[in-house]
Each structure stands twice: as C-alpha cells, then as structure tokens.
Amino acid sequence: xxxxxxxxxxxxxxxxxxxxxxxxxxxxxxxxxxxxxxxxxxxxxxxxxxxxxxxxxxxxxxxxxxxxxxxxxxxxxxxxxxxxxxxxxxxxxxxxxxxxxxxxxxxxxxx
Amino acid sequence: xxxxxxxxxxxxxxxxxxxxxxxxxxxxxxxxxxxxxxxxxxxxxxxxxxxxxxxxxxxxxxxxxxxxxxxxxxxxxxxxxxxxxxxxxxxxxxxxxxxxxxxxxxxxxxxxxxxx
Numbered sequence: 211x212x213x214x215x216x217x218x219x220x221x222x223x224x225x226x227x228x229x230x231x232x233x234x235x236x237x238x239x240x241x242x243x244x245x246x247x248x249x250x251x252x253x254x255x256x257x258x259x260x261x262x263x264x265x266x267x268x269x270x271x272x273x274x275x276x277x278x279x280x281x282x283x284x285x286x287x288x289x290x291x292x293x294x295x296x297x298x299x300x301x302x303x304x305x306x307x308x309x310x311x312x313x314x315x316x317x318x319x320x321x
Numbered sequence: 322x323x324x325x326x327x328x329x330x331x332x333x334x335x336x337x338x339x340x341x342x343x344x345x346x347x348x349x350x351x352x353x354x355x356x357x358x359x360x361x362x363x364x365x366x367x368x369x370x371x372x373x374x375x376x377x378x379x380x381x382x383x384x385x386x387x388x389x390x391x392x393x394x395x396x397x398x399x400x401x402x403x404x405x406x407x408x409x410x411x412x413x414x415x416x417x418x419x420x421x422x423x424x425x426x427x428x429x430x431x432x433x434x435x436x437x
Contacts, residue, residue: 218361241423252325252411252428253364260423298363302424309426313363 214312221318228286230315232299239301244284247296294319323348327429342397342432344412351417353395358409407436
C-alpha cells in the first residue's frame with residue numbers, strides 16, 4: 211500500500227536553512243503537501259506541489275520534488291523560532307482523494 | 322468566521338466509560354475525518370465520512386464509533402472497548418472531490434483525551 215516516510219527530528223540553528231525530507235511509495239501521487247502543526251494545535255496547510263512540477267517557491271519556503279526518486283523536500287530559509295513545529299508530508303494518490311500522512315518531523319531551533 | 326471546532330480541548334475519562342468528542346464545521350464541507358495522533362506515529366485515520374448518513378472505517382476503527390446525522394457535525398465516541406485511548410484526537414474536514422486530485426484538509430485544534 212501507499213507509504214510516506216519522514217525523519218522524526220531535525221535540529222537547526224536560528225538563521226540557518228532547514229531542509230525536511232520525505233519519501234513516498236505511490237508513483238501515481240497527484241498532489242504532495244506540507245502541513246505544519248504548532249504545539250497543542252491542529253494542522254495547517256503550509257504549501258503543496260502538483261506532481262508535474264519540480265519546484266515551488268513561496269517566500270521563505272521552497273518545495274523540491276524528485277518524481278524519479280519519489281522524494282519531496284521542504285526548505286525553510288532563515289529559520290526563526292516561530293518555525294518550531296512538527297511538519298507533516300502528505301500525498302493524495304491517483305486512486306482516491308484520501309490524504310496519506312507521514313509521521314511528522316519535529317523541527318527544533320537552537321539559539 | 323468559517324472553521325472547524327472541537328470540544329472539549331482536554332478530556333479525562335475513567336476506565337470503562339464511554340466518552341464523546343465533538344466536532345463541528347461551518348465550512349460547508351462534505352467530507353469529515355477523525356484522526357488519532359500519538360508521538361512519533363503521525364496521524365492514523367479512525368473514521369471518515371464523505372456525505373451525511375454515511376461513514377467508513379479507517380485504519381484503527383476498533384473501539385470507536387461515529388455518527389453523521391448533520392453535515393456540520395461528526396462526533397466521535399471512544400468506547401470502553403478501546404484499550405489504549407489516551408491520545409490527541411484531531412477532526413478535519415475537506416470539500417468532497419468528484420475525482421482524485423487536490424484535497425485541502427482543515428483541522429480543528431484537537432482534543433487531548435486522558436484515561437485516569
């Protein structure tokens with residue numbers, strides 16, 4: 211079945227770039243998403259990319275998609291303390307519109 | 322303001338009791354979902370509903386029940402049959418898609434359930 215994998219933790223220094231990685235197994239994925247969850251709260255859609263795109267940039271966020279390797283990454287430039295959160299990768303397979311979730315990567319910011 | 326509201330934010334349950342978590346949305350979304358979140362395990366789907374009076378089991382439905390009598394509401398009951406109910410529960414909604422494609426899920430703020 212479909213599977214989405216992420217590392218559980220990433221630690222970066224304030225001001226550095228953060229790169230959060232995700233791999234998925236379903237080659238028919240149509241859309242891939244990044245959601246952000248702040249402590250004790252629900253998730254919010256951060257950004258998404260359509261499967262026929264390689265890159266999408268939105269202010270400090272850059273999403274890179276390598277369809278051949280089924281690898282998705284989220285780069286956050288100039289990481290700030292407000293970026294501390296859990297970041298979830300998700301996909302919608304071509305077979306349906308259910309969201310398939312990764313386990314989430316907790317981003318820890320060091321001063 | 323449109324949104325999705327879960328209540329209560331914190332809930333304590335004694336062993337052997339059933340409890341019901343509330344989820345209400347005013348986004349006019351057809352689809353609603355319940356997820357369970359445990360540390361390091363991401364989101365696991367409990368139940369989902371694509372239309373009023375219809376719902377399907379997710380990956381971990383055992384020990385849970387739902388109803389969808391109104392479009393706006395999708396309550397989740399955690400029954401005494403659920404052996405390890407302590408977790409963070411998230412409700413979400415999305416517009417129903419007529420074909421596979423872009424799906425944006427809107428989440429509530431979650432309910433933290435603790436068995437005491």
